[in-house]
Amino acid sequence: MRRRQTLFFPALLFAQSCLGTWAKASFRAPDVIVIGAGAAGLAAACTAAENGAKVLVLEKNKEIGGNTWIGGGYFNFVSPEDQTDSPQNFYLDIIEEGGSSADPALAKVLAFESYEVMLWLKSLGMNFVKSSVASFGNSRPRSARPSGYEGDGYIRTLSLYARQLGVEIITAADVIKLITRKGSICGVQALIEGKLTEISASKSVILASGGFASNEKMIRQYASEFADLPSISLKSADGKMIEAAQDIGAAVTLMDKVFCMVGTRRGGQFRGRLHGDNARYILVDHRGKRFIREDAGMTEIQDKILSLPEKEAFLITDDDNFRSYSPTIQRDSIRAVETGDIVCSLTLENLAKQLNISAHELKKTIDEYNGFVRQKYDPLGKAKGQLLHELRTAPYWAAFAVMNVCYTVGGLRINNRAQVLGKQGEPIRGLYAAGEITGGVHGQSRLSGNGLTDALVFGRKAGKTASSP
Numbered sequence: 001m002r003r004r005q006t007l008f009f010p011a012l013l014f015a016q017s018c019l020g021t022w023a024k025a026s027f028r029a030p031d032v033i034v035i036g037a038g039a040a041g042l043a044a045a046c047t048a049a050e051n052g053a054k055v056l057v058l059e060k061n062k063e064i065g066g067n068t069w070i071g072g073g074y075f076n077f078v079s080p081e082d083q084t085d086s087p088q089n090f091y092l093d094i095i096e097e098g099g100s101s102a103d104p105a106l107a108k109v110l111a112f113e114s115y116e117v118m119l120w121l122k123s124l125g126m127n128f129v130k131s132s133v134a135s136f137g138n139s140r141p142r143s144a145r146p147s148g149y150e151g152d153g154y155i156r157t158l159s160l161y162a163r164q165l166g167v168e169i170i171t172a173a174d175v176i177k178l179i180t181r182k183g184s185i186c187g188v189q190a191l192i193e194g195k196l197t198e199i200s201a202s203k204s205v206i207l208a209s210g211g212f213a214s215n216e217k218m219i220r221q222y223a224s225e226f227a228d229l230p231s232i233s234l235k236s237a238d239g240k241m242i243e244a245a246q247d248i249g250a251a252v253t254l255m256d257k258v259f260c261m262v263g264t265r266r267g268g269q270f271r272g273r274l275h276g277d278n279a280r281y282i283l284v285d286h287r288g289k290r291f292i293r294e295d296a297g298m299t300e301i302q303d304k305i306l307s308l309p310e311k312e313a314f315l316i317t318d319d320d321n322f323r324s325y326s327p328t329i330q331r332d333s334i335r336a337v338e339t340g341d342i343v344c345s346l347t348l349e350n351l352a353k354q355l356n357i358s359a360h361e362l363k364k365t366i367d368e369y370n371g372f373v374r375q376k377y378d379p380l381g382k383a384k385g386q387l388l389h390e391l392r393t394a395p396y397w398a399a400f401a402v403m404n405v406c407y408t409v410g411g412l413r414i415n416n417r418a419q420v421l422g423k424q425g426e427p428i429r430g431l432y433a434a435g436e437i438t439g440g441v442h443g444q445s446r447l448s449g450n451g452l453t454d455a456l457v458f459g460r461k462a463g464k465t466a467s468s469p
Contacts, residue, residue: 075114084140434455
């Protein structure tokens with residue numbers, strides 16, 4: 001997929017020019033080994049190093065960043081100054097979206113500790129866009145993104161900080177086995193520069209290597225109804241470390257729960273990301289009609305789109321709303337117009353023609369929606385606080401709303417200290433996990449923006465507890 005290539009080449013240049021070459025396979029005997037150099041892994045590594053530990057990070061890819069680098073960068077938190085929201089509201093949204101399978105203890109950590117993590121990131125030099133937006137499933141605007149960046153902003157900030165702390169990172173290091181001794185995790189086996197290498201850790205191992213969204217065999221095994229959908233995750237999201245942890249007795253949970261997101265059509269080159277702010281677009285079907293409220297939970301939207309005869313819908317916005325999106329989204333959208341992955345037109349009639357839908361129905365739908373915005377009432381149930389922006393300014397933009405496997409909600413069971421649990425619910429000594437590799441934090445589905453929030457909050461948690469005496 002072309003977008004991955006255009007983003008990862010800068011990632012490699014950044015890592016080499018600003019951070020030095022990470023891939024050197026010489027290292028000190030570490031206290032803590034972290035597997036994965038995305039947001040969760042880097043947050044864990046930096047936190048453990050702050051705690052005085054010698055940290056080694058092993059990254060399977062040739063470049064650091066993982067799925068965080070190609071993500072939109074939205075991070076959910078509630079500021080104490082926000083009189084319209086609270087950590088408790090955030091917690092209740094997590095529970096509502098995740099259902100009875102969400103672990104309340106983990107959800108509370110996520111909701112109540114995310115603001116503290118945001119302050120930590122700001123102390124490292126990150127700035128966030130002040131006006132938060134409400135993304136899929138969030139009842140209130142609490143999703144912020146880095147100013148001038150997307151997911152790459154976190155990787156830039158954390159990797160520079162890791163260097164300052166003396167964290168060592170080896171790329172193209174494929175961990176294949178966890179080593180145990182007397183019931184404790186004491187190291188790993190990894191393929192580095194073509195050689196099988198055994199590395200011991202004096203304290204602990206943290207798993208932060210992501211989920212299994214790109215492993216078709218595992219998707220077919222656990223969630224076969226999604227096996228034929230494309231994936232927007234990196235190929236390295238293969239679930240191999242979940243299986244390695246299972247081999248030493250780790251428990252898994254909710255492996256059949258898969259989170260889909262608007263992605264590319266098969267054969268498409270760019271993902272049409274016009275869905276960052278629920279208040280700035282509408283979803284229409286092939287008849288040109290809205291069929292769901294845009295602020296519904298992602299699982300609800302996912303199921304609704306997959307139930308349509310075409311298994312496809314359209315995201316429609318206007319130019320005023322389009323220009324509110326980040327420079328990266330605007331740039332990628334213009335490129336997507338050139339490849340046919342986004343449609344842009346000066347008139348709604350021509351937009352409808354290019355989408356092969358009824359121009360009359362589309363104009364009627366948009367006129368009705370603009371009236372709902374003025375009246376602050378939507379028959380489909382879109383929240384009053386999301387009825388903010390009419391669609392009136394040409395050119396008009398449309399992206400294909402096709403479901404892609406984005407995130408595997410299930411994974412390793414952990415407790416609220418990020419310790420990996422065995423099949424009887426007991427912590428496995430010396431083994432911690434954070435991010436998409438874990439299960440239970442979100443339940444059966446997750447709020448948009450909570451993937452990165454989970455990675456950073458539990459990355460910090462894992463780094464702190466794994467490096468403690």
